[in-house]
Amino acid sequence: MKVSKGEIFERVFINEPVNLCIDQEADSQVKIHVINASFAITVNQLGEGCKTEIYALENLHGSDSVTAETHVTHAVGGGTSNQLIKFVLDDNSRGRFIGDLKIAPDAQQAEAHQTNRNLLLSDTAEMRTQPQLEIYADDVKATHGASTGQLDESALFYMQQRGIDKQKARQLLVNAFMKEVLNTISDETLREQLIHSLDSLDSY
């Protein structure tokens, strides 16, 4: 599909697999959220001054298996892209992130950020992450980071020392981790609704 010059394309996909290939014309904006579904999203910034945002939250349980795939290309300069992909993996779930980020030789002054953070809640869950950056221009700002870890034991103990049940303390930390993605949703009603459904798990 094509997002025309100056247009804005914004979508939130919940529980539905996503397969998108988007060409962006100059000064267009793309903002996509995917929640709890596999996806493959390709975005090509073909015009100057484009803005691309991809956010994903994958909260996996049981034998869930999810693959998140992004291919973002800055073909011309002056555009920005931001990706935040988060996985929470419990039980025997499997997660995979493949993230290609390409900045072409002509894409001077592009700004691109890719972040993948994963939280493992069980010893049998598994996460594979394959970020790949190809940067051919020299005057760009690009960052990427990928990390997979467990809940912060010192934070858990701190909460237990205040009388909070360990299970509830875990839930509070996991929710905080997930909210970072939900907080980026523009639609206030939907954002509040999704955050509220998390909070109802952990408060009185």
Added chain:
Amino acid sequence: MNKLLEIKDLHASIGGKEILKGVNLVINEGEVHAIMGPNGAGKSTLSAVLTGNPAYEVTSGEVYLKGQNLLAMPPEVRARAGVFLSFQYPVEIPGVSMTNFMRTAINEKRAYEGKEPLSAKEFLSLMREKKKLLELPDKLNNRSVNEGFSGGEKKKNEIFQMAMLEPCLAILDETDSGLDIDALRIVAEGVNRLKTPQNASIVITHYQRLLDYIIPDFVHVLADGKIVKTGDKSLALELEEKGYEGL
């Protein structure tokens, strides 16, 4: 006087290394006990063991809180039973607001005591009242727990939580470290105002300075995992003058 805490021949280790080598201590209601001692003597280990920090292993000994076996309780139950630790290094919890954190903690404690949870309104007015005690700003409510707080704010925030939870036994682990004199005064006044004839405190400190503000009934010197000397507040002054080697 009622016995609040009794520690009998407590031994504890971390990573197989014995740190506490037979601590004995009785604390009655209404008392303030200072524990002083050189680095590595086991002061922080004692606070960690009393609160059930899983990094430490109790190898032998017994601890009773109001006659109940404290060591048999998980950390959160010890907290609900009234053991509070003001952490030497309060932990930052990004994404968890002070309000949500504190409300969860209060209501867990109330459930343990068989009380109804506080309504949002009751809770917020309690927060407001207790924050005044520590001269903490209102904006704290919406901030993540300890995140981006200055050293002084973190320590005040510990005492604020203590004011909210009203423990029967408060352990202040190096609460004075990193505080300037104004923050120290506010923190100490907060602690003093929370004192009742029914509760007690253990004040762990390196320096006599804090004890100018929080006057202890007893001063104990912990060295190499044991309490080697006990006295009144004059012992702290003596230590300041002569150092631990002078004992």
